[in-house]
Amino acid sequence: MNLLYITSDRPSAGKTVVATSLLATLLEEGQSVGYFKPFCADPSSDGDVAFAREVAAKGNGSVAGDPLPLRLDALPGAIPAAVLEQVKAAVDAIATNYGTLIIEGPSLHLPNSDLSDLSYHLANGLGAKVLVVVGYTPGLNVEEIARTVGTFGDLLLGTIINSVTRHRIRETKQSLSQPAASEVKLLGAIPEDRLMLAVTLGQVADHLNGQWVMGGEKADDLVESFLIGGNIMDSGETYFGRTDANAVIVRGDRPDIQLAALAAPTRGLILTGGHSPVEYVYHEVEQLKVPLMVVPAKTVAAAEALGSAFDWINPYHSKKLARFQQLLYQHCDLKSIWGSQA
Numbered sequence: 001m002n003l004l005y006i007t008s009d010r011p012s013a014g015k016t017v018v019a020t021s022l023l024a025t026l027l028e029e030g031q032s033v034g035y036f037k038p039f040c041a042d043p044s045s046d047g048d049v050a051f052a053r054e055v056a057a058k059g060n061g062s063v064a065g066d067p068l069p070l071r072l073d074a075l076p077g078a079i080p081a082a083v084l085e086q087v088k089a090a091v092d093a094i095a096t097n098y099g100t101l102i103i104e105g106p107s108l109h110l111p112n113s114d115l116s117d118l119s120y121h122l123a124n125g126l127g128a129k130v131l132v133v134v135g136y137t138p139g140l141n142v143e144e145i146a147r148t149v150g151t152f153g154d155l156l157l158g159t160i161i162n163s164v165t166r167h168r169i170r171e172t173k174q175s176l177s178q179p180a181a182s183e184v185k186l187l188g189a190i191p192e193d194r195l196m197l198a199v200t201l202g203q204v205a206d207h208l209n210g211q212w213v214m215g216g217e218k219a220d221d222l223v224e225s226f227l228i229g230g231n232i233m234d235s236g237e238t239y240f241g242r243t244d245a246n247a248v249i250v251r252g253d254r255p256d257i258q259l260a261a262l263a264a265p266t267r268g269l270i271l272t273g274g275h276s277p278v279e280y281v282y283h284e285v286e287q288l289k290v291p292l293m294v295v296p297a298k299t300v301a302a303a304e305a306l307g308s309a310f311d312w313i314n315p316y317h318s319k320k321l322a323r324f325q326q327l328l329y330q331h332c333d334l335k336s337i338w339g340s341q342a
Helices: 015-028 047-058 080-093 116-126 142-155 166-175 179-184 201-207 236-240 255-262 279-288 299-306 318-331 334-340
Strands: 002-008 033-036 100-104 129-135 156-164 186-191 211-214 225-229 246-251 268-272 292-294
Touching: 002 015, 002 116, 015 033, 015 047, 015 100, 015 129, 015 318, 033 047, 080 116, 116 129, 116 142, 129 142, 142 156, 142 179, 156 166, 156 334, 166 186, 186 318, 201 268, 201 292, 201 299, 211 279, 225 255, 225 299, 246 255, 246 299, 255 268, 255 279, 268 299
Parallel strands: 002 100, 002 129, 033 100, 129 156, 156 186, 225 246, 246 268, 268 292
Antiparallel strands: 211 292
């Protein structure tokens, strides 16, 4: 069995979407592949594992067992040999089930601890190749990345820089292709993508304590941006028609603006102030099949509340998975990864 150990420099860098995208792609290639996440913040309700199960099931695969009882917050200060013993026993128990096993390990640097040494012991003890996902930050420090991934030595398969600002892709690739950065083993730099930062209408409803008036069955639809319906100078069609992937936040007592928003493609209407729609707005929404919810907050407060959306963005969506698979194909040297799993 080939083992691919995926980790990241820090939380939210993108290792879960990389792991599940590789899982989906290998399954599509007809390979026998599984996914295993040994440690979770809460093993009984981990979203990464649940999503990996969905991905595996669609590809006629499976997730390799449940997370270990050892919680993520118990890892700092843990004895590496003891941790390795638990992980290796779990991996050995499923060794005959897969040709390739993707192991999603913990991030190397947590807010209050460093798991670099533990991660090395795990990968080395398992005999796994290591893929490190690094979340892009402005002023990317090549030397710091080299020190981070250098922990793994010959075990390092390569590094993927994720969510690079579009106008910094070329610069990032050039800086990481210099001889001095050769130890980084750059496999690709993935540009930031608005869809990957989208939230679902259901998440919006939950976050704003919204009540569905219509379209609750579309709660899984993704929203890439929000527009505030106010006194605008442009025509409604021009202002609201910038993209068909936006939702409109508008005062519930302004049916004129609501109708203007409905004249352009929109993912949904969010009526603020607890006001239900008037009859002719309701009729238009029904005809167009546009989801509509009513939230108690006023418009400004609702918009400000959505400003924290980055805190609850996750990759658990089939469209996000498909998009990220495309990004991997376009921007990463997948042959190096596939070759290691041959």
